[in-house]
Amino acid sequence: MSSELIFGDLSVSIFGESHGAGIGTVINGLPSGIELDMEKILDFMARRAPKKDGMSTHRSEKDMPEILSGYYNGKTTGTPLSAVIHNTDTRSQDYGNISTAARPGHADYTGYRRYNGANDPRGGGHFSGRLTAPLVFAGAVCAQVLEKHNIYSCAHILSIDGVYDDRFNELDIPFELTEQIKKREMPLIDETRAEEMKARVRAASEQLDSVGGIIECGIVGVSAGIGSPIFDGIENRISQAVFGIPAVKAIAFGKGFEFAGMRGSQANDPMFMNGETVRTRTNNNGGILGGISDGMPIIFTAAIKPTPSIAQPQETVDFIRNKDTTLTVKGRHDACIVPRAVPVVEAAANIAILSFLV
Numbered sequence: 001m002s003s004e005l006i007f008g009d010l011s012v013s014i015f016g017e018s019h020g021a022g023i024g025t026v027i028n029g030l031p032s033g034i035e036l037d038m039e040k041i042l043d044f045m046a047r048r049a050p051k052k053d054g055m056s057t058h059r060s061e062k063d064m065p066e067i068l069s070g071y072y073n074g075k076t077t078g079t080p081l082s083a084v085i086h087n088t089d090t091r092s093q094d095y096g097n098i099s100t101a102a103r104p105g106h107a108d109y110t111g112y113r114r115y116n117g118a119n120d121p122r123g124g125g126h127f128s129g130r131l132t133a134p135l136v137f138a139g140a141v142c143a144q145v146l147e148k149h150n151i152y153s154c155a156h157i158l159s160i161d162g163v164y165d166d167r168f169n170e171l172d173i174p175f176e177l178t179e180q181i182k183k184r185e186m187p188l189i190d191e192t193r194a195e196e197m198k199a200r201v202r203a204a205s206e207q208l209d210s211v212g213g214i215i216e217c218g219i220v221g222v223s224a225g226i227g228s229p230i231f232d233g234i235e236n237r238i239s240q241a242v243f244g245i246p247a248v249k250a251i252a253f254g255k256g257f258e259f260a261g262m263r264g265s266q267a268n269d270p271m272f273m274n275g276e277t278v279r280t281r282t283n284n285n286g287g288i289l290g291g292i293s294d295g296m297p298i299i300f301t302a303a304i305k306p307t308p309s310i311a312q313p314q315e316t317v318d319f320i321r322n323k324d325t326t327l328t329v330k331g332r333h334d335a336c337i338v339p340r341a342v343p344v345v346e347a348a349a350n351i352a353i354l355s356f357l358v
Contacts, residue, residue, distance in 0.1 A: 003126065005244065007237055007355030012138045014244075016087075018123030018130040024084035025134035027070070027141065029358050032078030034145055036071065044140035047182065047343040048133065050334070062088065065137050081141065085133050100320040101327045105308025107246075109319050129246050129337065132344045139347020142354040149357055151221035154178030155346040156187045158301060160213035160338050161200040166190045170254075170283035173218045173297050187342045205335035210307035212247075213338035215345045217300055219353055222287070224278065224295035226356045233291015234298065237355060241348035242302050247337050248345075250303035254286025269296075298353075304341050309333035 004013035009029040016023030045063050063085055070081030099121050102109035107127040111119045119125055146152065152175060158165055166189040181187050186194040204211045227234040239251050259267055262284075269280035280296055287298035309329045316327045334340065 003131075003244070005241055005351060007352065008358075010351070010355040010358050012135075012351055014131055014134050016084075016131065016134070017120045017125040018087070018128035019125075020087060020120065022084045022086040023131055023134050024065075024082065025138045026080050026082040027138050028080050029355075030070070030076050030078065030081055030141070031145065031358060032076055034076040034148070035074055036076065036141060036144055040144065041065070041137065041140040044143065044343060044347070045133065045136050047187070048136050048340050050340070051185065063133050065134075083134065083137055085137070087130075100318050101325055102316050102319055103308065103327060103329055104314050104316055105305070109317070112319060123331070124246075127246060132245060132341075135244065135351075136343055136347045139343075139350040142347075142350040145354055145358075146221075146350060149221065151219065151353065152178060153217060153219040153346050153349050153353070154181055155215050155217040155342045155349070156181050156189055157197070157338055157342060158214040158216040160197040160336060161204070161211035163193060163197045163200055165193050165216075168216060168218045168297070168299060170286075170297065170299055171280075173220050175220070178218075178220075182343075186339060201336040204306075208311040210310050210334070211336050211338075212304050212306040213336070215302045215304060215338065215342055217302070217345050217349050219287075219298040219349055222293045222295070222298055222353060224293055227288065227290075227292035229291045234288050234293060234352070234356070235291060235300075237352040238298075238300060238349055241352040242300075242345060244348060245302075245341060245344050247304045247307070247341060248302050249305045251300060253288060253298075253300045255284045256286075256301060259284070300349075302345050304338050307334050307337050 003015070004011055011028045013026045049063060065083040065085050068082045068084060070077050070079045106124060108121060111125065111127055123130065143153065154173065156165060158167065181189065184191060186197065188194055201211055235253050242248055242251055255262065255267065267284055269282045269284050271278060271280050278295060280294065283296045283299065286300055287293055287296040309331060311329060313326050313328050316325060317323065318325045
């Protein structure tokens, strides 16, 4: 089975391993004749790159995508768009102790069982967060197609280790605000929260530990009536794409789990006519009803688990010798993956939304 999203005529496959020669993506179903602004794509990908802020891995990859097909004279051709990102800063010796001992929280054991021991374990192989780089490339391409439909998306850090940013205005997410967030070192609405978040991450790192958080994503400009009911709705496709990010463990739309403690009179979104356009006075349902857009901003949150690679000794098993053991994870890892995951969540959302329009 390939690592592939198939949404109608649009499909995105991801290939490669963390410490292999390269990683990449193949995108099928893009319209022909779309001009791609490579500077915008590189800017999008740079938001995912490690920062010199004490929170990110010291692994340094340029993440310069090389487009191999589907692109000619600055435009998409309509045939499969494929791109490869060469790996240049690998230290496979750091992973010698995980070939038999599973890192808790990682897919070492499950991958071994799924592929009968033939999987590449270096740096997590095909299960590594490194594979989100080509996902971001694909999402950056999809963002430029969505621009033609006047649709834009933006994600930001909602929380890290219990420190919260403001939430998006559920009724109106100004384009100017989204552009500001994307340019910030810490993608926040309220930048004053950044230092406390960084302090929490540094404290965990000093204790050889890690922290997680929540990312909020908003999508504006999706007309009412987009999507399908039951198994192929907007929530379904966004969820499938976002769960392709290794660190994501939960997703919620609109009020999400808060609905469980609300009454219908509180949860329902009152509707009114704004000229000839139907609007709602609240947006508890996150812009989606019955799997179909209602014209309001689409808003969801994704929970990012603490980075499982921590330098503390941990109990585990030697799955070759079938015995208990302890393991200390080596290598270069993020004490908090949340800031770098923000553009990845945004990219996944772009792919899912574009799939309804091509």
